[in-house]
Amino acid sequence: MHELLWLLLPVAAASGWFMARRSSDAAPGRRGAELSADYFKGLNYLLNEQPDEAIEVFIRMLEVDSDTVETHLALGNLFRRRGEVDRAIRIHQNLIARPTLSKQQRTDALLELGQDYMRAGLFDRAESLFQELIENNVHTAVASRQLLAIYQQEKDWERAIRTARQLESMTGQPMSPTIAQFYCELADEALGAHDQGRAQQMVKRALSHDRNCVRASMMQGDMAREAGDWRGAIRAYRRVAEQDIEFLPEVIPSMRACYEEQGNPGAMIDYLYHVLERYDGVSPMLTLAELLVRQQGEAAAARFIADQLKRRPSVRGLERLIELNLGYSEGEARENLLILRSLVGQLLEDKPVYKCLNCGFAGKSLHWQCPSCKRWNTIKPIHGVQGE
Numbered sequence: 001m002h003e004l005l006w007l008l009l010p011v012a013a014a015s016g017w018f019m020a021r022r023s024s025d026a027a028p029g030r031r032g033a034e035l036s037a038d039y040f041k042g043l044n045y046l047l048n049e050q051p052d053e054a055i056e057v058f059i060r061m062l063e064v065d066s067d068t069v070e071t072h073l074a075l076g077n078l079f080r081r082r083g084e085v086d087r088a089i090r091i092h093q094n095l096i097a098r099p100t101l102s103k104q105q106r107t108d109a110l111l112e113l114g115q116d117y118m119r120a121g122l123f124d125r126a127e128s129l130f131q132e133l134i135e136n137n138v139h140t141a142v143a144s145r146q147l148l149a150i151y152q153q154e155k156d157w158e159r160a161i162r163t164a165r166q167l168e169s170m171t172g173q174p175m176s177p178t179i180a181q182f183y184c185e186l187a188d189e190a191l192g193a194h195d196q197g198r199a200q201q202m203v204k205r206a207l208s209h210d211r212n213c214v215r216a217s218m219m220q221g222d223m224a225r226e227a228g229d230w231r232g233a234i235r236a237y238r239r240v241a242e243q244d245i246e247f248l249p250e251v252i253p254s255m256r257a258c259y260e261e262q263g264n265p266g267a268m269i270d271y272l273y274h275v276l277e278r279y280d281g282v283s284p285m286l287t288l289a290e291l292l293v294r295q296q297g298e299a300a301a302a303r304f305i306a307d308q309l310k311r312r313p314s315v316r317g318l319e320r321l322i323e324l325n326l327g328y329s330e331g332e333a334r335e336n337l338l339i340l341r342s343l344v345g346q347l348l349e350d351k352p353v354y355k356c357l358n359c360g361f362a363g364k365s366l367h368w369q370c371p372s373c374k375r376w377n378t379i380k381p382i383h384g385v386q387g388e
Contacts, residue, residue: 069095069105076112085120092116107138114146123150141171152374157182157189180210181368181376187219199223212243215368218251230258241275246380248275249283249388250366256287265291281381281388282314289320298324319344355382 076091092113096106110129117126127150130143144167151160161182168175187202200223206216221236237251237258252272259268272288285308292301302324309317322341329337352362356379361372369376381388 088116111139157185176209178376180206180213184215214243214247230262233258354379
């Protein structure tokens, strides 16, 4: 509210100046009285903190010319940010319709109107304006970013890829990791259509743009596993740990299943021991404990977890340790362990598992594009005592 009131002060001043100029050019009489009445009516609204009513009065009085274009643009921008998109559109459309605007002023108004349409969800109209700006070689970077946002919302990944490449060429901003995600989206579409060949092709293109694309490696592993290619799947899953070890928990269950299909759980145990030397998360430790239960029994697994918890405190690890100890506890000791397990379960209940490093969005599902800030590759598993 205060921002709008401050913005209206120069509008009121400009309106007063315009009124005075028109009154001095015209014969005194009814016209001057009407202007004066409107002006003081607008001031009254302004002083009574009724900015919406004041705006209607002042804009009606304030003709569009080279001295007032910036004020109109600023008002339209403010309306858009306040969510009053219809008003913003009216102001910017009114500007564009004026034949007296310079080329720069018109393109500025076109850019603002395109963003109004974006906010209103009128993507076809917005796209047309942004393409016009690019064709005229003005506001090209901003217009390209807006087009990229449109194509992502419409899930038009082919055009998103082309636009991202153009944007990279214009600005020098690296777009390869984002382009890799677009190819992964195309791979997902191909999998949905049961087109394994195209999916494989899209995943390979993703990795050609970003060799550290974790998502592409995970998809390769899943496709190889589905095809019964256990060695190929393991190779892809192990690549994930080399690309970004924070995503290791995402592939450990699948990797374990592949080793078991090969009849070689010992290789999984060796791999997990190796990983524990450079990864402080709890998932490898818990998986290794499960494998030790099979090989050496629950007591050995419990000792292993207890030793690991000294170096990597974890609520999830403590919960598993309690469960293992419940197996050979009785009486009061068992009752105490049950109480502890209940408390630990409450600590873990409804806790988010993933967090966006850009905006802080947190949730229980892994998103490759943050639902909040719309950035790609910014969501990671949460670490810490109550996380990974």
